[in-house]
Amino acid sequence: MLKDQTAIVGIGETRFAKRLEDTEWALACQAIKAALDDAGIDPSEVDAMGCFNQETTPEFDIARSLGFGDVHFFNQVAHGGGAACGVLGQVAMAVACGVANVGVVWRSRKRGDPSKRQWAGVQPRIADHWKWSRPHGLLRPVDEVAVTMRRYMHEFNVTREQLATVALSQRAYANNNPKAIMADKTLSLDDYLSGRMISDPLCLYDNCLESDGAIALVLVRSTDVDRHQQPVYLHAFSQGMSPQHQLMTDYHGHNPLQSSSWTTAANLWRQSDIQPSDIKLAQIYDAFSPMILYCLEAYGFCGRGEAADFIADGGMSQQGRLPVNTSGGSLSEVYLHGMNLLTEAVRQLRGEAANQVAAADSCLVATCDSTPNGAVVLRR
Template identity: 75%
Template sequence: MSAGAFKDRTAIVGIGQTRFAKSLPETELQLACIAIRAALGDAGINPEEVDALGCFTQETTPEFEIARNLGFGELHFFSQVAHGGGAICGAVGQVCSAIALGIAKVGVVWRSRKRGDPSKRQWAGVQPRIDDHWKWSRPHGLSRPADEVAMLMRRYMHEFGATREDLANVALTQRAYANANPDALMREKTLGLDTYLNARMIAEPLCLFDNCLESDGAVALVITSAEYARDLKQKPVLVHAFSQGMNREHQLMTDYHGPDPFHSSSAATARNLWRQSDLSPPDIDVAQIYDAFSPLVLFSLENYGFCGRGEAAAFAASGAIGPGGQLPVNTSGGSLSEVYLHGVNLVTEAVRQLRGTAANQVPGAESCLVSSCDSTPNGALVLRN
């Protein structure tokens, strides 16, 4: 399929979510159904019209349970995307591809999580013997994703002179956005620089506030053809361009086995994304950048071309990612301060921005980049009005 065959052929027409909390009583299946039903209601689409599903390989609820519980008709497309935080843009893009090709007509993408349940925390387990790809990192003490990202951030600080005060701007800016978002978990908790600098370390130089929230909830999206979208309830948000990417010599989250540790999978995604797009980085009005850890925002700003190599810390410190800045980033509070659902909430915030209904609305926003995890195989979307 050529880029022209994909460009602006599909649209996100419905968004839905559950309430967000540190721990919720509903099961992941129940949360998923609540969010999907809300998204279908937002779009004004009958569940029987849904014939495509996209989700994460880490989703615990199989597609047939979703389809049966919500009364879907016959399915013609269903896919799953791996790599956790790297998956959401791929899940959306694959469903969009199926609709653009005429395989399906109405798609649903969802993510449901219960991080409040300790059994759902995949990094809490201990293996007696390591014989998979983790053997290249865990014996050296990199036992958690935070450790791996911290190692990259320490290298970044060494090479480019960035400081913890520079890094703090990501967490502080996103917390300020969350304070104005009624759905954000951190809406009532302000954050200042002194509190940030004195917080306990999780993986030096990453402190508590550089790490995503542990939270429960679900988010869902409804996708149709752009043509069908014209007759629906909501202003359609067009999916303009899409790509996934995995860099050479990649090892899941230890993306530093190649000659340049900062030339991540996002660089591979970005080249292919902008190749397809009529827009370039200066044309993007707002960005939703995956932020399980605050350094990922800095690395992504550079890999997607919003600033030069080694310049992202100063870019953030200048106020560029905040309200009224050159590129407002993660305007709902993101994974650091709204909710952590593997980045699906970044897509719903992008839709709200382009509909003009966001709590922290960017005036006149007409285009948005959404990216998934910089340090894993990942993906990205360019959305526009």
Template identity: 55%
Template sequence: MNPTPLKDRAAIVGIGQTEFAKHLEPSEKALACRAIAMALDDAGIAAHEVDAFAAYTMEATDEVEIAKAVGAGDVTFFSRVGFGGGGSCATVGHLAMAIATGQASVGVAWRSRKRGSGPRPWTDTVNQLATPAQWTRPFGLLRPVDEIAILARRYMHEYGLTREQLGAVAIACRNRANANPAAIMYDRPLTLDDYLSARMISDPLCLFDNCLETDGALAVVMVSAERARDCRQAPVYVHAFGQGLPAQHHGMVNYWNDDPLAGPSWIAAKQLWKHSDLGPADVDVAQIYDAFTPLIPLSLEGYGFCGKGEGGAFADDGGLELAGRLPINTSGGGLSEAYVHGFNLINEGVRQLRGTSTNQVDGASTCLVTAGEAVPTSAVLLRRD
């Protein structure tokens, strides 16, 4: 019996994305359909061949409306992954599993957001709070940034993480955005002085520790490895996939665990590497979920690129830059390209392996893409021939 039946059995053959902006006129549904149409055209596949969809929660559009609007055929597989940005990579993993097991032949995953012009979900005090929020919001942790600030302060206390190290994360992402015309921050350089003098949002996290609020949509198209060879674009294979929900996990603060700094990425990483022929040392470039800068060092540790407590130091001396130990977020990521709940990281991973990134890593043949750390999460390892 093949212990890794998913490995390299499915491939991403099409990607699409709309423009990113603070405010776009089209609805989230219209933006989603545009991105999907572009991804199908990129792959050279007709809409009526689509028989699978995967999305993740906090998505306003649904499979029924999207399938009708884009002209899909009969749909035999659909999934919706929980926990917001933690589900981004799981959409690719779920479609890969569906294709590998014969449940579907042409899959579409998408994300459409109007967070730049729409309401902020954490300001809604009408709806009943989910269980984790009942234990945090009454005590002042009103927004995601407040919860991540708690983790960051613990990290500083335990391992000496510095604001300069967090600044290096923000600057690495901004440097990549400055070479990407599609990025919101394309024409806005960031220096360490800019970072250190920025206003505090939730101490110790300042303005530049926070992701953007963006309108836009993205999509990918997936097929079997066999069919991928006949598609318009060179295939990018889903080599491995993992999800992670630690025992006794609680919200973003994670303070019920024995070690709050060993978050969901540690569990997802075990699954990912267990089913892979490769390890962290084989990864040429990474797209790491960056809703907030501390998630980068925490993820570097969780996925095995450095030891516990060493994630901050990993970013020093250009470790995350193009010529560094591990180039990350080469389109600018959520901090400086656009925040679309992490889906732009997937598309950029595909571009890196196609050799079409605006910040191309020479010879890149493997790319790790991760979803939101500090919430139940997911990750995929992509590769090319």
């Protein structure tokens, strides 16, 4: 069993900004080297690698550039924002079962470059699964999430003022995080309500940043942690894809408001000795703010239709029942397909976070609710 058999012993990040001059390759190398330095591990010891299938920094380029030795495992995980925990978990399995000894995972993106924005292009003809939604005006991920949020608001009598709590809470975290892109930009409820509408009912502040940067993590077997940075153990891991799900839209399942997160959550908690009532904080993928509400329910922190009241009552604040996205998340720290959620979880469990949660000894990290996805439980 994977439980507690591997540990994260190094994290590394580049500077975050709306636009950086370095290439995605250079940013990836910087983040991975920083993570290895944090762990006290020489690059020649790395023999397992994991990244996203949308990554433009191939494994061989990274290995050659940083001076890796023989590599025994490498993988890529699909589905963008749903991939971060899958990348980490799959490399952890390779290390735990002895295929490899030292693993690195990374994400490097230059979203500030319009040519790197996946949804900016226009196809002359749609022949794949998008043909079921694009002709009806669902052109971007925000449009698809907006449809589900409008339905959620109708079913559970949720207001925009309640939804605003997500953006406001994460901006408050970012205002106390010097590395956050939005560190110096406050956000009020009036600002939120007057924000430009992107896809009704989602306004500008319900959407993630477009930003540049890179993040990396290093993990080893738990038996090898003594000479490294304070370990953070990977306690449980699962990926999930529910019946009828496809990329982004989940309109074809029996209930579009019960996404693949429910599949992931059930399998995750089945493996875990640490249950939702024990979790001290969570880092939840937030390309769009409704995903926080959906995941709070899917992972069992509140009942169906109760998430809006949970956050409006301060539940995701630093002193709340479950502090969420304590670095500012994708809405206010940086958008790197959720990899910053993993590094923030590690900082919290090490006791090094800018918005440190008292007695933080366990953390859920969950990836994109709207895609096939994954999640991990990390513990100190």
